[in-house]
Amino acid sequence: MATKPFHPPVRTLMGPGPSDIAPRVLEALSRPTIGHLDPQFIVMMDEIKELLKYAFKTNNDVTFPVSAPGSAGMETALVNLVEPGDKVIVCQNGVFGGRMKSIVDRCGATPILVEDTWGRAVDPQKVEDAFIANPTAKIVAFVHAETSTGALSDARTIAEIAHKHHALVIADTVTSLGGSKLFVDEWGLDAVYSGTQKCLSCPPGLSPVTFNNRAVEIIKNRKTQVQSWFMDINLVLGYWGEGAKRSYHHTAPINSLYGLHESLVMLQEEGIENSWERHTANSKKLIAGLSELGLEPIVPEEERLAQLISVSIPDGVDEAAVRSRLLNEFNLEIGAGLGALAGKVWRIGLMGYSSRKENIDLCLNALKAVL
Numbered sequence: 001m002a003t004k005p006f007h008p009p010v011r012t013l014m015g016p017g018p019s020d021i022a023p024r025v026l027e028a029l030s031r032p033t034i035g036h037l038d039p040q041f042i043v044m045m046d047e048i049k050e051l052l053k054y055a056f057k058t059n060n061d062v063t064f065p066v067s068a069p070g071s072a073g074m075e076t077a078l079v080n081l082v083e084p085g086d087k088v089i090v091c092q093n094g095v096f097g098g099r100m101k102s103i104v105d106r107c108g109a110t111p112i113l114v115e116d117t118w119g120r121a122v123d124p125q126k127v128e129d130a131f132i133a134n135p136t137a138k139i140v141a142f143v144h145a146e147t148s149t150g151a152l153s154d155a156r157t158i159a160e161i162a163h164k165h166h167a168l169v170i171a172d173t174v175t176s177l178g179g180s181k182l183f184v185d186e187w188g189l190d191a192v193y194s195g196t197q198k199c200l201s202c203p204p205g206l207s208p209v210t211f212n213n214r215a216v217e218i219i220k221n222r223k224t225q226v227q228s229w230f231m232d233i234n235l236v237l238g239y240w241g242e243g244a245k246r247s248y249h250h251t252a253p254i255n256s257l258y259g260l261h262e263s264l265v266m267l268q269e270e271g272i273e274n275s276w277e278r279h280t281a282n283s284k285k286l287i288a289g290l291s292e293l294g295l296e297p298i299v300p301e302e303e304r305l306a307q308l309i310s311v312s313i314p315d316g317v318d319e320a321a322v323r324s325r326l327l328n329e330f331n332l333e334i335g336a337g338l339g340a341l342a343g344k345v346w347r348i349g350l351m352g353y354s355s356r357k358e359n360i361d362l363c364l365n366a367l368k369a370v371l
């Protein structure tokens with residue numbers, strides 16, 4: 001018998017990503033595919049770049065979406081800036097710092113790990129100490145919004161420390177873009193990458209990045225070739241760069257880019273400051289309701305993300321059984337703990353289009369029923 005078409009169930013996505021996708025974005029994805037060098041498509045690409053500059057709060061010319069998920073944005077930032085023999089300070093306060101370290105290793109460079117407790121922000125004093133111990137470190141890389149724990153780090157202070165020591169700063173803003181205050185230019189973040197399936201509420205598979213002039217100069221003056229052909233910014237900019245002739249580099253994921261364009265138009269309509277405020281206000285409501293159920297956030301308030309809340313699991317509760325009942329009985333997805341927090345927390349996301357009153361009510365009612 002022939003395999004039937006796949007029709008997924010309709011879920012409410014309140015985990016660490018992907019988040020719920022707005023109906024407008026789903027509709028945009030199904031618009032007719034045109035050629036990726038069609039003049040009208042190129043106009044849309046230029047609009048995406050402008051909209052991303054708005055979202056990142058930057059004037060960087062080199063701002064575009066990498067055609068691959070957030071991890072590829074991470075890899076793009078690192079492989080372009082890191083050369084064999086470099087020293088790179090990598091802050092690890094959750095899963096994603098570990099991934100950065102692994103990429104630095106593969107670049108033939110030396111990672112210097114600055115570790116903090118899972119569930120806490122990066123401690124800027126430790127970054128300062130790492131520079132004092134390693135004055136030739138070229139880069140510090142850190143995660144702004146650590147989705148594996150729910151902690152927000154102080155990007156501005158980390159960037160200040162890096163620049164004082166004549167180093168560049170790479171920031172992972174996969175979960176912060178659109179949900180937490182982020183000022184790429186004002187804070188002096190040199191290379192920044194994000195993802196589409198968290199607070200931008202698009203399908204996964206694209207990674208917006210932005211590089212400032214300082215970073216671009218370093219890339220242009222590399223002694224060695226970028227180890228990755230696909231991610232080499234010098235080549236990608238023939239397709240996404242400014243100026244006259246756009247030439248083939250790879251075939252862009254055309255319909256996914258329609259979706260990203262639509263979601264960025266929605267962000268502009270709402271106003272990014274309003275989006276930050278919506279995330280904050282909804283998170284307060286959810287946390288108040290969770291507290292009534294005896295579920296307390298593990299991250300101290302001043303370091304806590306609005307779009308991803310880790311709560312500790314009450315004693316004697318089978319955490320996996322609860323998640324599977326939420327999924328099967330309420331079509332509601334929440335996240336499990338990762339790494340050091342596996343089995344200890346649930347991660348509840350209120351990202352982008354998921355950050356809505358209906359979702360808060362559903363989540364609280366479902367948890368009440370199941371617990």
Ligand SMILES: *Cc1c(COP(=O)(O)O)cnc(C)c1O
Pocket residue numbers: 017069070071072074096143145146147148172173174175195204205
């Ligand atoms: C989700 C996430 C990533 C990885 O993104 P993918 O799209 O899954 O590759 C990287 N960093 C952070 C902070 C994330 O939340």
